[in-house]
Amino acid sequence: MIKIIIRIVVCSIITQFVLLTVQSPSFALDVRRTVLENGLTLLTVERHNLPVVKVAVGLNAGSLMEPEEKAGLANITASLLTEGTQTRTSREISESIEFVGGSIGAGGGDDYSTVSLSILKKDIELGFDLLSDIMLRPSFPEDELNKKKERIIAGLKAQEEDPGFVASKEFKKAVFGTHPYGRLVSGTEETLEPISRADIINFHSSYYVPNGAIMAVVGDISPAEVTSLLQRYFSDWHPRDVEKNGLPPLSEERQRRIVTVDKDLTQATIKLGHQGVSRNSPDYYAVSVMNYILGGGGFASRLMLNIREEKGLVYDIHSFFAADKYGGSFQVGLQTKNESANVSIKEVLEEIKKIKSEPVSDAELSDAQSFLTGSFPMRIETSSRIAGFLVAVEYYDLGVDYIDNYPMYINSISKEDIMRVAKKYLDDSEFTLVVVADQEKAAVREKW
Numbered sequence: 001m002i003k004i005i006i007r008i009v010v011c012s013i014i015t016q017f018v019l020l021t022v023q024s025p026s027f028a029l030d031v032r033r034t035v036l037e038n039g040l041t042l043l044t045v046e047r048h049n050l051p052v053v054k055v056a057v058g059l060n061a062g063s064l065m066e067p068e069e070k071a072g073l074a075n076i077t078a079s080l081l082t083e084g085t086q087t088r089t090s091r092e093i094s095e096s097i098e099f100v101g102g103s104i105g106a107g108g109g110d111d112y113s114t115v116s117l118s119i120l121k122k123d124i125e126l127g128f129d130l131l132s133d134i135m136l137r138p139s140f141p142e143d144e145l146n147k148k149k150e151r152i153i154a155g156l157k158a159q160e161e162d163p164g165f166v167a168s169k170e171f172k173k174a175v176f177g178t179h180p181y182g183r184l185v186s187g188t189e190e191t192l193e194p195i196s197r198a199d200i201i202n203f204h205s206s207y208y209v210p211n212g213a214i215m216a217v218v219g220d221i222s223p224a225e226v227t228s229l230l231q232r233y234f235s236d237w238h239p240r241d242v243e244k245n246g247l248p249p250l251s252e253e254r255q256r257r258i259v260t261v262d263k264d265l266t267q268a269t270i271k272l273g274h275q276g277v278s279r280n281s282p283d284y285y286a287v288s289v290m291n292y293i294l295g296g297g298g299f300a301s302r303l304m305l306n307i308r309e310e311k312g313l314v315y316d317i318h319s320f321f322a323a324d325k326y327g328g329s330f331q332v333g334l335q336t337k338n339e340s341a342n343v344s345i346k347e348v349l350e351e352i353k354k355i356k357s358e359p360v361s362d363a364e365l366s367d368a369q370s371f372l373t374g375s376f377p378m379r380i381e382t383s384s385r386i387a388g389f390l391v392a393v394e395y396y397d398l399g400v401d402y403i404d405n406y407p408m409y410i411n412s413i414s415k416e417d418i419m420r421v422a423k424k425y426l427d428d429s430e431f432t433l434v435v436v437a438d439q440e441k442a443a444v445r446e447k448w
Contacts, residue, residue: 029380031390032223033400036230039211039239043390044226045218047383053124053219055117055131056387058395061207062112063180064247064325070195071180072187074207075108076148077200081115081134082106083144088133090144097130104130108185111325112395118384121220124229132233135208140200153189163269163436166261167333171271174257174432175329178248211239216390218383250275250327254430260444261436268341268437272348273331274427279323279396285409286417287321287425292368293360293418294351294426295319295332300367302351303332313337313344321425325396330425338441345433346448352428359415373407 032044066073082104083090097104102119104127115135119127159165169184176182187195217226254274277287288296295303295318303317317334336344380386380403393402435444 029386029403031400031403033394034223034227036210038237039209039213040230040234040237041214041394042226042230043214043216043394044221044223045216045383045386045390046220046222047218047386048220050383051121051220052383053117053119053121053127053217053221054383054387055119055127055218056216056384056391057115057131057135058112058214058216058391059115059208060112060212060242061203062109063183063185064111065207066180066203068178068180068183069191070187070199071183071191072152072185073195073199073203074113075185075187076145076152076192076195077140077203078106078108078113078115079148080140080144080200081138083148084139084141085133086137086139088130090141093130093134096126100126102127104134106134110181110185112391114388114391116384116387124221124225128229128233132237136234136237138204140197140204142197145195145197145200149192149195152186153192156184156186156189163261163263163265163267164333166263167269167271167434167436170259170261170436171273171331171432171434172329174259174434175273175275176250176327179250179327180247181250181324181327181329206240206243209240209242210234210237212242214391214394216387216394218387218390247326254427256430256446257432258444258446259432259434260439260442261434262439263436265436265438266338267335268338268435268442270334270336270341270345270436271331271434272345272431273319273329274431276321276328276330277323277425278327279325280398281323283421283424284323286413286421288372289365289368289410289413290355290360290418290422291319291321291330292372293364294355294422297368297371300371302355303348306351307334307344307347311343311347313340313347317348338438341435341437341442342445342448345444349428349448352422352426356419356422356426356428358419360418362415365413365415365418369410369413372410376406 029045034042036042061074063071063074082093100120100123102123104117106115107113115131117127117131173182252275277284293302295301298304303319307317308314314334314336317332319330319332322329322331332348334344380389435442
């Protein structure tokens with residue numbers, strides 16, 4: 001009875017939310033897009049409800065651009081931007097931004113690195129001064145580099161005790177091999193140790209360039225004001241030819257790989273999947289709807305209803321497609337008792353087979369479409385989220401009208417589309433399986 005009541009309340013909340021978002025056009029954004037003379041793509045959105053400005057800068061300087069033997073170079077370069085410039089120390093940067101209640105930071109990623117700024121409108125001059133200083137004139141102090149390496153390596157060692165981290169690391173490696181998508185953005189102890197200050201300076205000089213960079217500015221500011229600030233603080237940011245880093249091709253050939261990691265655990269952590277879909281694929285939207293029904297829809301998903309609710313084998317189970325520029329992955333993740341690992345894997349494969357061979361119901365399709373379109377405005381409900389979202393939309397070339405068209409993309413998906421992409425992007429025969437468990441008790445089979 002308790003479960004029934006909870007579900008009714010949750011469904012009611014979701015229904016009300018969907019109705020409100022459908023009736024309200026508040027998620028529509030007036031995005032101004034301009035490509036400046038130096039090649040920088042500028043995206044601006046005016047929001048005068050709060051005297052705050054949010055900035056996100058996406059730079060084509062992710063781990064795709066680093067050499068394999070120095071994995072982590074892109075991430076550590078980004079993380080050191082705020083640790084000192086030619087005119088400011090790390091402490092001076094942090095004190096300046098904290099004194100006015102703002103924030104500034106940077107981080108690496110697979111596809112691109114990001115620099116972010118949050119500042120009150122009255123302090124916008126200081127904000128852009130700091131932003132340009134860390135982006136254009138970082139000093140990369142040797143002592144800060146060494147400290148950063150030590151912290152990252154210590155964090156990696158600590159994470160090795162987390163079965164979820166271990167499973168994800170092994171899954172990426174098995175699915176993508178030597179491609180950058182197959183390694184940790186942070187790098188490893190072996191690849192971080194040889195990274196020198198000269199490597200970081202060279203990486204920054206080569207890839208922190210305006211041509212190909214994306215800046216999204218959202219908040220209490222006009223496009224004209226943004227342009228004026230860029231002229232004042234980024235006038236010496238000049239374009240440069242970028243040497244393309246040759247990427248190993250992503251092999252589309254699938255084969256079964258079973259990776260087992262033995263640990264003294266009462267539960268098995270399981271990852272099952274394979275390569276997936278790139279973010280700019282036209283199939284992405286059908287895949288999103290299909291995955292919601294399979295395992296991305298929480299308690300409404302088939303995996304959850306079968307393997308948790310009916311079989312009682314897991315507390316949580318989910319599936320998702322991680323989509324990047326040049327490819328992606330499909331993954332089912334779950335934890336279960338060591339002794340029930342095989343039966344859980346078997347049930348996952350059965351659900352994958354089913355969605356590939358039988359049409360989903362009208363109710364499943366309708367619920368998935370309602371949730372995906374209804375929850376979409378939550379992704380752009382704050383200025384900070386809007387800025388990051390716009391950088392991603394531009395980077396993946398989704399189109400300036402993406403926000404307006406997203407509901408149409410989702411609602412146009414048919415049951416036939418779902419079966420088509422399920423057959424194309426799901427494989428219940430050739431897949432990667434990673435099991436971190438007490439292997440004697442789990443006794444993972446090779447066939448189910």
